[in-house]
Amino acid sequence: MSFFEKLKEGLSKTRKNFTEKIENLVGMSTEIDEEFLEELEMLLIAGDVGLKTTDRIITAVKEAARNRTIKNPADVLPFLKNYVADILRDDKQRMRLSGSPSVVLVVGVNGVGKTTTIGKLGNYYKLFGYKVMLAAGDTFRAGAAEQLKIWGQRAEAEVIAHEEGSDPAAVVFDALKAARARKTDLLFIDTAGRLHNKANLMKELDKIHRVIQREIPDAPHETLLVLDATTGQNAITQAKIFMETSNVTGVVLTKLDGTAKGGVVIAIKEELGLSVKWIGIGEGMFDFRPFDPDNFVEALFNK
Ligand SMILES: Nc1nc2c(ncn2[C@@H]2O[C@H](COP(=O)(O)OP(=O)(O)OP(=O)(O)O)[C@@H](O)[C@H]2O)c(=O)[nH]1
Numbered sequence: 001m002s003f004f005e006k007l008k009e010g011l012s013k014t015r016k017n018f019t020e021k022i023e024n025l026v027g028m029s030t031e032i033d034e035e036f037l038e039e040l041e042m043l044l045i046a047g048d049v050g051l052k053t054t055d056r057i058i059t060a061v062k063e064a065a066r067n068r069t070i071k072n073p074a075d076v077l078p079f080l081k082n083y084v085a086d087i088l089r090d091d092k093q094r095m096r097l098s099g100s101p102s103v104v105l106v107v108g109v110n111g112v113g114k115t116t117t118i119g120k121l122g123n124y125y126k127l128f129g130y131k132v133m134l135a136a137g138d139t140f141r142a143g144a145a146e147q148l149k150i151w152g153q154r155a156e157a158e159v160i161a162h163e164e165g166s167d168p169a170a171v172v173f174d175a176l177k178a179a180r181a182r183k184t185d186l187l188f189i190d191t192a193g194r195l196h197n198k199a200n201l202m203k204e205l206d207k208i209h210r211v212i213q214r215e216i217p218d219a220p221h222e223t224l225l226v227l228d229a230t231t232g233q234n235a236i237t238q239a240k241i242f243m244e245t246s247n248v249t250g251v252v253l254t255k256l257d258g259t260a261k262g263g264v265v266i267a268i269k270e271e272l273g274l275s276v277k278w279i280g281i282g283e284g285m286f287d288f289r290p291f292d293p294d295n296f297v298e299a300l301f302n303k
Pocket residue numbers: 108109110111112113114115116117138141144192193194254255256257279280281282283287
């Protein structure tokens with residue numbers, strides 16, 4: 001199966017929950033009236049597109065109906081497809097990897113897929129000829145470093161790890177030194193998703209940040225926030241918390257396979273102004289790609 005076919009399969013629940021319901025509404029409606037717009041609004045909200053974005057889309061549909069760009073309900077779906085594609089396309093999607101090494105900090109709450117993402121990213125860049133290193137900055141959870149080491153073996157990347165319970169900032173410090181000494185191109189730093197409370201988590205990230213910047217002033221070159229698509233609007237709430245304390249440069253949206261809440265991609269871009277840079281559509285090494293808005297919209301709107 002190609003990645004696109006997998007993406008389509010992964011998005012099938014979202015398509016059922018979102019596109020097909022809009023199709024049904026369109027099929028039952030004869031004109032774009034108040035009732036139609038109200039139903040459409042409800043479907044967009046239920047599709048995890050987000051309140052603000054839904055508002056904007058409804059306003060745009062009204063406007064297009066008024067100036068006769070769209071004339072009947074059947075025109076709404078192609079209009080939506082273009083509108084969503086326009087929201088998702090942006091020029092900040094590329095990774096900024098200008099350092100030697102380039103440092104990529106990976107953050108997010110527990111269980112969203114940070115460690116898996118680092119393994120996949122490491123493998124992705126290794127295939128493109130980069131020399132990759134992984135840092136086990138999650139010293140909090142039992143087995144976290146071991147999990148990263150397994151991914152390191154798969155991606156043929158060196159893993160820098162200390163003992164469980166040790167200071168993550170010290171791991172990061174060692175990793176930065178090692179990356180420089182070995183002329184590594186790319187250093188990915190894993191972090192703990194669960195500390196005793198939010199304040200602790202943020203304090204730890206802050207400390208890691210300071211260590212990185214002391215060694216490499218323009219690093220981290222990327223701070224990727226990992227969000228789990230299955231959590232829908234919760235992901236938006238999580239993102240806001242991380243954005244308060246970290247300079248998040250992009251999102252990795254995981255678990256797009258099998259969720260009905262894929263519409264959250266739109267809310268991430270439109271309500272948070274964050275670019276989704278990567279998507280995960282499975283647990284495997286290759287179930288992972290740079291986010292391609294046109295492909296995504298194609299997979300979401302076409303059966
Ligand atoms: N279906 C699916 N599962 C995924 C995806 N990405 C990660 N997972 C799974 O999600 C679970 C958690 O992944 P981890 O990488 O351990 O998550 P984490 O954020 O590092 O979690 P903590 O270390 O506990 O904070 C694992 O079972 C992964 O296999 C994805 O894109 N699709």
